[in-house]
Every structure is written in C-alpha cells, then in structure tokens.
Amino acid sequence: MHVVDITTVADDLIVVHDGLEVTRLEHLAPSTTYDVGGHAITTRARPGGELLCRFATVNDVHFGETECGRIDDNPEGPIQRPAPGEAPYPETMNRAAVSEIARIDPTAVIVKGDLTADGRREEFAAFDDCYRGTFGDRLHAVRGNHDAYKGQTDHAGDRWIQLPGVAVALLDTAIPHHTTGTISTEQLHWLDTHLAESEVPVIVMGHHQQWIADTVNAHRGDNYFGLHPDASDALAEVAARRPRVVAYTAGHTHRHRVRHMPCGVPSIEVGCVKDFPGTWAEYRVYESGIEQVVHRISSPAALSWSERCRHLYSDFGVDYESYALGTLEDRCCTIPLR
Numbered sequence: 001m002h003v004v005d006i007t008t009v010a011d012d013l014i015v016v017h018d019g020l021e022v023t024r025l026e027h028l029a030p031s032t033t034y035d036v037g038g039h040a041i042t043t044r045a046r047p048g049g050e051l052l053c054r055f056a057t058v059n060d061v062h063f064g065e066t067e068c069g070r071i072d073d074n075p076e077g078p079i080q081r082p083a084p085g086e087a088p089y090p091e092t093m094n095r096a097a098v099s100e101i102a103r104i105d106p107t108a109v110i111v112k113g114d115l116t117a118d119g120r121r122e123e124f125a126a127f128d129d130c131y132r133g134t135f136g137d138r139l140h141a142v143r144g145n146h147d148a149y150k151g152q153t154d155h156a157g158d159r160w161i162q163l164p165g166v167a168v169a170l171l172d173t174a175i176p177h178h179t180t181g182t183i184s185t186e187q188l189h190w191l192d193t194h195l196a197e198s199e200v201p202v203i204v205m206g207h208h209q210q211w212i213a214d215t216v217n218a219h220r221g222d223n224y225f226g227l228h229p230d231a232s233d234a235l236a237e238v239a240a241r242r243p244r245v246v247a248y249t250a251g252h253t254h255r256h257r258v259r260h261m262p263c264g265v266p267s268i269e270v271g272c273v274k275d276f277p278g279t280w281a282e283y284r285v286y287e288s289g290i291e292q293v294v295h296r297i298s299s300p301a302a303l304s305w306s307e308r309c310r311h312l313y314s315d316f317g318v319d320y321e322s323y324a325l326g327t328l329e330d331r332c333c334t335i336p337l338r
Contacts, residue, residue, distance in 0.1 A: 003310075005325065006039060007277070009332050010284075010293040011046035017277075019307065022298050047334060049287025052165030056101045058280045059112035059207065059251025060272030062146065063090045063130070064123035068275050069312035076315035080275075080308050089305050090117075091126070093273050096299040097280045098134050104282060107163050109135045110170060112251045112270075113144025113207025119152040140170060144207035144252065145181065148174040158187055160194050165285045167198055171206040173227060173250075180224065181208030181252070183231040188238060195242040201290065201337050202244045203283070209250040210235060210267045212259050226252060236261040243338040246290065249281075256294060256326030258333060266335060270294065277325050278306035294331035 008015040011030040016023040016037060023036060030046040068089065069077040082089055101109060111131065116123035124147075132139050143155040161168040169191055173181035183191075183206070195202060211224050211232035220229040227235070227250075239245040240263035247266045254272040256279070261267055271279045277296050284291040297306065312320045325331075 003321075004037070004039075005277070005296075006036075006041060006328055007296045007331070008293060009041060009044055009328060011044045011291065013293070014041050014043065015296065015298075017296060017298070017303070020300065020303050022303070044291065044332065044334065047284075047286035047289030047291060052285045052287065053107040053163050054104050054282060054284050055108040055110065055163060055168075056104065056106045056280055056282050057110045057112060057205070057249070057270065058094075058097055058101075058273050059270060060114040060144070060254055060274060061090060061094050061111065061127065062114055062117050062272070062274045063094070063126040064117035064120060065090055065274065066117075068309055071313075071316070077312065078315060080312065087301075090274055091130070092301050092305055093275075093278050093297060094130050096297045096302040097273050097278075098130055099299070100295060100297060101280055102134055106135075106138065106282075108138050108140060108161060108168070110161065110168060110205060111139070111141035112170075112205050112249070113142055113174065114146040114251065114272075115141060115143065115155065116147050119147045119150055119154070124154050140168075142170050142172050142205075142207065143174050145174055145179045148176045151176045158190055163285070165287065166200055166283075166290065167194075167202045169194060169202055169204045171204065173206040173208040180222075180228060181206070181226060181231075182228045183235055188234055192238055192242065195238070195244050198244045200244070201246045203290070203335070204235070204239075204245060204248045206248070206250055208252050209269050210248055210259075210261070212236075212261065212267060214259070226250070236263065236265075239263055239265045246337055247335045255324050256330040258330050265338075266333075268292070271324050271326070273297070275309035275312060275324075276306045276320065278302055278309075279331075289337055290335040292331075292333050292335060
C-alpha cells in the first residue's frame with residue numbers, strides 16, 4: 001500500500017516522506033497553513049521569547065546489531081539483514097543521524113541508552129567513534145539494558161547537564177542482567193536535591209519508559225517492560241512536588257508516544273535510530289516553552305534501510321509501522337513550562 005507520511009512539523013519546517021522521496025520546506029512562518037502535495041499542513045506555534053539553545057537526543061542506536069526484527073531464536077519476523085556489500089545498518093543509520101544533528105550545531109547531544117547490541121568492547125568503541133568523534137564534550141550518554149546484560153558499567157551513573165535555559169537530569173535506569181528498569185531511592189534523592197536548587201526548567205531523561213496506569217497498563221507487575229511501577233510512581237511524585245520538572249523522556253520501546261503523569265507532566269517516548277522510522281529528536285528551548293521536533297533520518301542509504309523495516313514483526317500480527325511512527329502530535333509537540 002502506498003504510504004505518505006507527514007513526518008515532521010515544526011514552527012518553521014515541514015517534512016513529508018513518500019517512500020524514498022523527501023519533500024522538505026524550510027524557513028516557514030509559524031502558525032501558517034501550507035499546501036504540500038495536496039495536504040494542508042499548518043506549522044506549529046512558536047513558543048514566546050528568545051531561543052536560548054537547541055539540543056538533540058537519540059536512543060536505541062544498537063552498534064553491533066546484525067539482524068533487525070529477530071525475537072530470541074524465533075525464525076519469524078520478517079528479519080531484516082544488510083544486503084551483500086551494504087554497510088552494517090547501525091553504522092548507516094547512526095552516521096546519517098550524526099550528520100543531520102551536526103547541522104543544527106547543538107549545545108548538547110544526549111544518548112538515552114542501548115548504545116550497543118550486547119555491550120562488547122568493539123561496540124562501545126564504534127559508538128564513541130561515531131558520536132564523540134563529532135560532538136566531543138557536548139556528548140552525554142547513559143547505558144540501557146542492552147549495555148548491561150553482562151553487568152557492564154560503561155556509561156553507568158546519573159548526570160546533571162546544565163544548558164542555557166534548561167537542565168537535563170539524565171538517569172541511569174538500567175538493572176544489570178535485566179531488560180526492565182528502575183530508579184533507586186538514592187537516585188530519587190539526588191534528583192530531588194538538584195530540582196530544589198534548579199533555577200531553570202528541567203527535563204528528566206532515562207532509557208526506560210515510565211509505567212502510567214491506563215487501559216493498557218492497568219496491571220501492576222514486576223515484569224513491566226519499562227520502569228518498575230513503584231519507581232514510575234515515585235518519579236511522578238517528584239514531578240508533582242517539583243514544578244521545575246517539565247517532562248520525562250525515554251527510549252527503549254522503539255516508538256513515539258506521549259502520555260501524561262497524574263500531575264499533567266508529559267511522559268514521552270522517542271523512537272529508535274536503528275530501524276523504522278529511524279529518528280532523532282531536537283529540542284528548541286525558548287523562554288516560554290520547549291519545542292520537541294522529531295526528525296526522520298533522510299539520507300538515501302538510511303531511508304532505503306528504514307523503509308525495509310516498516311513491517312517488522314508482522315509475522316506476529318504486529319502493526320509496527322503505526323506503533324513505531326506514532327502520531328504527528330507524539331513526535332512534534334510543545335512542552336509547556338510550569
């Protein structure tokens with residue numbers, strides 16, 4: 001079936017993907033409707049005040065992975081692999097992402113876990129070569145479950161990242177040897193102390209997505225795929241108590257989705273770099289709000305690969321295309337200040 005995706009809409013940008021064809025309209029006016037291939041698309045309102053900084057995030061980059069769509073030893077998929085003569089797809093996708101991110105000259109680049117497929121030395125080295133080789137001291141990374149399955153400690157620990165007009169609290173949510181995640185009492189105390197002293201809005205980031213009670217996740221269980229429900233509730237309680245918290249953003253699920261904590265703070269998931277749709281997120285920090293702009297990686301080689309991954313897991317009855325892409329509002333939104 002022929003699919004046209006309105007991938008990105010910012011206050012000054014519209015990007016439409018039609019297979020391998022990309023229509024990119026730049027330098028647009030905010031809150032203005034444009035005709036793009038017969039689609040009436042309205043640019044987002046621009047938050048008020050001065051633009052203080054721009055930074056970028058990626059997650060689930062998976063250096064070292066060789067098969068995409070495999071679940072354990074199950075032969076079903078479909079499982080995608082590079083064609084003979086093609087570069088490893090984590091290299092293709094991440095190098096294209098780095099090239100695109102570099103064009104915005106970000107104040108910081110934050111990697112929210114799953115830097116590697118299995119935490120091997122050569123995988124961490126490939127990650128560092130790709131990202132730190134370009135961004136140097138602007139790079140901040142934390143581990144995910146794939147990086148700690150054998151108890152590895154590379155990129156372990158929490159980080160407070162102070163940027164113009166905003167701070168990022170980057171939490172290490174990995175539990176060594178496990179897929180699921182948590183936030184310890186000590187980490188919550190560390191976060192609460194920093195929040196009490198912060199003079200700017202704070203985005204909390206981690207690898208694992210938050211458990212939030214809804215019709216899908218009404219059951220509390222220790223085997224929840226993301227942050228343990230108790231840790232998720234504790235994070236929500238900190239956010240309710242500390243109005244400097246404006247969002248929690250995560251990876252892990254390979255999807256784009258926005259939900260909200262009971263206090264109204266958005267809990268955001270950003271899709272992976274390595275397969276469909278193959279994305280990175282830009283944050284534009286203004287005096288009166290923060291704009292999230294998700295970009296689909298659009299080099300010819302990256303698009304060729306990510307299009308092949310559009311229907312991963314269809315043998316299991318999964319609509320990965322809709323799951324991973326999410327809605328436009330999941331990808332491009334404004335995070336209000338409190």
